[in-house]
Amino acid sequence: MLALETEEILQVCKTxxxxxxxxKRSQISSVHSxxxxxxxxxxxxxxxxxxEHLGKxxxxxxxxxxxxxPPFSDMTWTPARDAIKEAIRRGSAPDDARGAMRWRIGNFYYSFLREQYVQAVLRDIGVPVRQHPLAxxxxxxxxxxxxxxxDLYIGNPLYRKEKEGRKLQARRFLNDSRPPFRTCGLELCTQHIFGEVHLPGxxxxxxxxxxxxxxRRQ
Structure with missing residues (x-):
């Protein structure tokens, strides 16, 4: 995995x-699928x-x-297009269905930027953090x-706030590991500045x- 630098990530966020x-959030609220x-x-x-493919x-x-x-189109683009068509078939307005998908994938993209930024800053501080998409x-x-x-998460009751919400926590999958894993939850405050990448302080x-x-010292 590429170990991205903090300044590189900030530059992408700016440009x-x-x-x-x-x-608009109201536009996609009815497209539950x-x-x-x-x-x-x-x-x-x-x-x-x-x-990894782009090297940046x-x-x-x-x-x-x-x-x-290809090969990425079959992983995301084609399934997303099919989901849009299905939402329209079920009665959603085409603009709402397309907007909802952009909202969904766009938020995945922003989550990825946040994760990479947090990890880069942790490495700057001296924490030897690692990642892998399978994990x-x-x-x-x-x-x-x-x-x-x-465990990184936005403070949002729908997804997760402390122990609430629908984002599954790693401990639910790894609670029977021996020796046990430790967990550090990093809750990122919800921000409402539209058009900006929301990074934690x-x-x-x-x-x-x-x-x-x-x-680690314990």
């Missing part, structure tokens, strides 16, 4: 086209693969261009350092680094 475009959509091949895997973190435009070409897709482990799994990441370091 990328806004991944959600002009889509896409709001909760997952491609058969995990979208986060595709983001990792495209990053892609902007939204670069991700879209690569996602439409993410199969066990919901965003990244780890030693035997501490790091370095102070939040610093506190997580201190927690991880303390656990």
């Amino acid at each position: 990328t086209t806004h991944a959600l475009g002009n889509v 896409i709001r909760d959509w997952h491609a058969p091949f995990a979208t986060m895997h595709v983001l990792h693969f495209i990053t 973190l892609p902007t939204w435009e670069e991700f879209r261009a690569a996602a439409q070409q 993410d897709a199969l066990f919901r482990v965003d990244c780890w350092a030693g035997d501490t799994n790091i 370095r102070d939040v990441i610093q506190r997580a680094a201190e927690q991880i370091s303390q656990q």
Whole structure:
């Protein structure tokens, strides 16, 4: 896996086209089949693969261009197109269905940027953090350092806030591991500045680094 640098990630955040475009949350609220959509091949895997393929973190435009070409098109683009057609067949307005899919995949893209930024800052601080798409897709482990799994999430009751919400936690999959894994939850505050990539403050990441370091010493 590429170990991305903090400045590279910040540059992409500054220069990328806004991944959600002009889509409004109210526009996609009724398209439930896409709001909760997952491609058969995990979208986060595709983001990792495209990053490796390009040799750098892609902007939204670069991700879209690569996602439409083989072999990546069969992983995300074609299933997304089919899901849009099915939503329209079930009665959704075409613009709403297309907007909902952009919202869904755009948020996957922003989650990927946030994860890469947090990991880069942790490495800057001195935490030897690692990641792998299989650990993410199969066990919901965003990244780890030693035997501490790091769980990144937005404070949103629909997905997860503390112990609530629908985002599955790594401990649910790994709670019977022997020896057991430790877990460090890093909750990122919800932000409402449309058109900007929402990255956590370095102070939040610093506190997580201190927690991880303390656990590793125990």
